[in-house]
Amino acid sequence: MKKVVIAILLPLALLLIPTAWIPIEGLTLIEHRMLAIFLLAILFWVLEPIPIFATSVLVVGLELLLISNKGPVFLRTGFGTEGFGTLMDYSAILGTFASPIIMLFLGGFFLAMAATKYRLDTNLARVCLRPFGENPRMVMLGLMLITAFFSMFMSNTATTALMLAILAPVLKLFKKDDPGRLAFILCIPFAANIGGIGTPIGTPPNAVAMKYLAGENAVTFSQWMAFGIPFAVVMLALAWWLLLKFNPPKETRMQLVIKGKFDLSWRAIVVYVTFAGTILLWLTGALHGMNSYVVAMFPVVIFVVTSIVGKNDLKKISWDVLWLITGGIALGMGLEQTGLSKSMIDSVPFSAFPPLVIVLMVTIVAITMSTFISNTATANLLLPIMAALGANLAALESWGGAKMLIIAVALSCSFAMALPVSTPPNAMAYATGLLDTKSLIRAGISVSILGLIFIYGLMFLLNQTGFV
Amino acid sequence: MEDYIVLCIDDEREILDAVLQDIDSLSSHFILEAAESVAEARELVEEYSLAGKKLALVLCDHLMPEEKGVDYLVELNQNDETRNTRKVLLTGQAGLEQTVDAVNRGGLDYYIAKPWDSESLMQVVIDQLTTYILRNEENLMDYISVLDQERLLNAIHESG
Numbered sequence A: 001m002k003k004v005v006i007a008i009l010l011p012l013a014l015l016l017i018p019t020a021w022i023p024i025e026g027l028t029l030i031e032h033r034m035l036a037i038f039l040l041a042i043l044f045w046v047l048e049p050i051p052i053f054a055t056s057v058l059v060v061g062l063e064l065l066l067i068s069n070k071g072p073v074f075l076r077t078g079f080g081t082e083g084f085g086t087l088m089d090y091s092a093i094l095g096t097f098a099s100p101i102i103m104l105f106l107g108g109f110f111l112a113m114a115a116t117k118y119r120l121d122t123n124l125a126r127v128c129l130r131p132f133g134e135n136p137r138m139v140m141l142g143l144m145l146i147t148a149f150f151s152m153f154m155s156n157t158a159t160t161a162l163m164l165a166i167l168a169p170v171l172k173l174f175k176k177d178d179p180g181r182l183a184f185i186l187c188i189p190f191a192a193n194i195g196g197i198g199t200p201i202g203t204p205p206n207a208v209a210m211k212y213l214a215g216e217n218a219v220t221f222s223q224w225m226a227f228g229i230p231f232a233v234v235m236l237a238l239a240w241w242l243l244l245k246f247n248p249p250k251e252t253r254m255q256l257v258i259k260g261k262f263d264l265s266w267r268a269i270v271v272y273v274t275f276a277g278t279i280l281l282w283l284t285g286a287l288h289g290m291n292s293y294v295v296a297m298f299p300v301v302i303f304v305v306t307s308i309v310g311k312n313d314l315k316k317i318s319w320d321v322l323w324l325i326t327g328g329i330a331l332g333m334g335l336e337q338t339g340l341s342k343s344m345i346d347s348v349p350f351s352a353f354p355p356l357v358i359v360l361m362v363t364i365v366a367i368t369m370s371t372f373i374s375n376t377a378t379a380n381l382l383l384p385i386m387a388a389l390g391a392n393l394a395a396l397e398s399w400g401g402a403k404m405l406i407i408a409v410a411l412s413c414s415f416a417m418a419l420p421v422s423t424p425p426n427a428m429a430y431a432t433g434l435l436d437t438k439s440l441i442r443a444g445i446s447v448s449i450l451g452l453i454f455i456y457g458l459m460f461l462l463n464q465t466g467f468v
Numbered sequence B: 001m002e003d004y005i006v007l008c009i010d011d012e013r014e015i016l017d018a019v020l021q022d023i024d025s026l027s028s029h030f031i032l033e034a035a036e037s038v039a040e041a042r043e044l045v046e047e048y049s050l051a052g053k054k055l056a057l058v059l060c061d062h063l064m065p066e067e068k069g070v071d072y073l074v075e076l077n078q079n080d081e082t083r084n085t086r087k088v089l090l091t092g093q094a095g096l097e098q099t100v101d102a103v104n105r106g107g108l109d110y111y112i113a114k115p116w117d118s119e120s121l122m123q124v125v126i127d128q129l130t131t132y133i134l135r136n137e138e139n140l141m142d143y144i145s146v147l148d149q150e151r152l153l154n155a156i157h158e159s160g
Helices: A002-016 A029-047 A052-066 A090-098 A100-117 A120-132 A136-151 A156-171 A180-198 A204-212 A221-246 A266-283 A297-305 A319-337 A340-347 A355-372 A375-392 A394-399 A401-414 A424-431 A437-464 B013-022 B024-028 B038-050 B069-078 B096-104 B118-136 B149-158
Strands: B004-009 B031-035 B054-060 B086-091 B110-113
Touching: A002 A029, A029 A052, A029 A319, A029 A340, A029 A375, A052 A090, A052 A319, A052 A375, A090 A100, A090 A319, A100 A120, A100 A156, A100 A204, A100 A266, A100 A297, A100 A319, A120 A136, A120 A156, A120 A266, A136 A156, A136 A180, A136 A221, A156 A180, A156 A424, A156 B149, A180 A221, A180 A401, A180 A424, A180 A437, A204 A221, A204 A319, A204 A375, A204 A401, A221 A266, A221 A437, A266 A297, A319 A340, A319 A375, A340 A375, A355 A375, A355 A394, A355 A401, A355 A437, A375 A394, A375 A401, A394 A401, A401 A437, A424 A437, B004 B013, B004 B038, B004 B118, B013 B024, B013 B031, B013 B118, B024 B031, B024 B118, B031 B038, B038 B054, B038 B069, B054 B069, B054 B118, B069 B086, B069 B096, B086 B096, B086 B118, B110 B118, B118 B149
Parallel strands: B004 B031, B004 B054, B054 B086, B086 B110
Antiparallel strands: none
C-alpha cells in the first residue's frame, strides 16, 4: 500500500509545484506535466504497485488528459502563450496502440500461436535435437541452439516453458549431486534470454528500440538479424562453455523423449509454409521492397482467412505485452514531442564526460535496472532518453551516435539474468526447484558481464564497418 | 500466494493429522485446513471466503456422526463459489448409492479408498490441485515448484 501512495504522491507533487521551481532551464508547462508523467512511469515500473502493462495504459491515458490537444479545456487554456509549450496530437497518442512496431509484434504472436497450435515448435525441437545424440554436453548445446532460435520468434517465456517441459523429466533422473543438473536448468533460460536479441521481435526491448531506429538511424529487420544472430551465437557458445566449465555433468548419457509427429493436415502445412515464408520475406526486404511491418501482416491475414487462428485463439493474444510496448512508445513520443527529453539532456552536462564513459554508464544502468525490473519497462524508460542523448551529443558521433547508443542499451536489457526476477525465463527455471539462488546469481552475473563486454566489442565492430 | 485452501474433513482426529502430514509439503503455497465435522468445515470455508480465499480442494470422509460427506459435496457443488472446487472422497464406507450420488450431483473428481498410501494420496492431491490452478489461476509460474511441472509448463507454453 505504501508503494501506491509514494508512486502517486510524488508525481502529483511534482505536477502541482510551480514550473519555475524545477531546475530545468526554459521548461514549458507541457514539459512540466510530461515530467510528472515520466516520474510516475518510473515509480510505477520500478515499484510495481500495479501490473507493468497497466502502467503503460495509465501513461497513455494521462498523456491524453494532460498534454493532448483534446484534453479538458481548462488544461488547455493558455495554449499559444509564452512558456506553455506544444500540445500533442491526440490521434498520434491513440495511434501508438496500432503503431507499426505493435503490428510487427502482433505478426510474431500469430506465427508463434499457430506454430504452437499445430505443434510445429515441439516437432521442430524433436527433429533438431536428434543429431545432437546422447552425450549431455552435446545435448545441452542442441537445447541451447533450439531454445535461442525459438525465442527469436516466440516469446522467451513460452519458449522456456516448452523446453523446460521437455527437459525437467530427464533432469529428475540425474543424481541429486550431479552439477550437470544445474548446468541444464540454467542453459534454457540463458539461451532464451540470449536468443531474444537475434531479431527485432525476439524480445520487447528490441521492438521498443526499433521505434527509435528510424529516419537516418533506420535499421531493417534483416540488418538487425545480420548482427543480432552472429552475436547471439557467440554469446550462446560462451554461455555453454561457461556453464559446463563450472558445472560439468557426471552423467555420461541422456535421452530426451519428445513424442509426436508432424501434423500433415492442409492447415498445418499452411502454418509451416507461412512460418518459413514470413521469415524469408523479413530477411529479403531489400529484394521485394516490403518492409518488415508489411510482411508481419502476412501471417495475420493468412491465419485469419484460413481459420487457423479463430475467434477463441484471438483471446489468447498477449495484449499485456503489446500494451506494455504501446506505453513505452507513447512515453517516448511524449518525451520527444514536448521537447522534454532534449531539455533534460541539456540540463545535465553530459559533454563534460568522455563519450565512452557515457556509453559505459548507460549500459551499466540499463543492465542493472533490468536485473531488478522488467526488461521492457527498462527499455521504455531509457531508450527515449538515449535517442535524445545520442542526437545531442556531438562527441558521440564518431562512435556511432544515437544508433549505437540505442542498440547497445537495448541489448544490455536482454543480458540482465542474475536473479529469478530478472526475466520470466529465469523465474520459471527457478520455480522448478532444481536451482538455488546462489548458483543462478553466480552464473547469471558472469553471463551479464560477458554480455556487456561483448556488446562493447560488437558496437566497436559495427562502428568500424560503418554500420553505426 | 496462499490464496487457496485445501480442506480435509474427517471425524477422526488421527486421520486428519495423518492426511495433513502427508500433504505438508504443499503448505508453502496452500492453506491446509482440517475440520472434524461438516458444520466446522462450512464455518471455515465461510470465514476464509470473507478473506477472499478460495476452496481449491476438499478431501472428505463420508460416514460421520452428523452430516454426511457426500451431502456436503453436493452442497459445495451447488454453490457458485465452490462449484470449481476439486472434490475428493477419502473414505472406506461410502456405499454404491452414495458414491453414485457424489459423482452425479456432488461433482466428485476422485475417490480414494481407506486405507490409503501416502505417496498416491499426494499424487492425487497434486493432480487435482494442478487441474484447479490451471482452470482458475492466471499466474501459473508460482505453482511450478509444488504442483505438476510438466502440465503447468505446457500450459504456459500454449498460452504464449
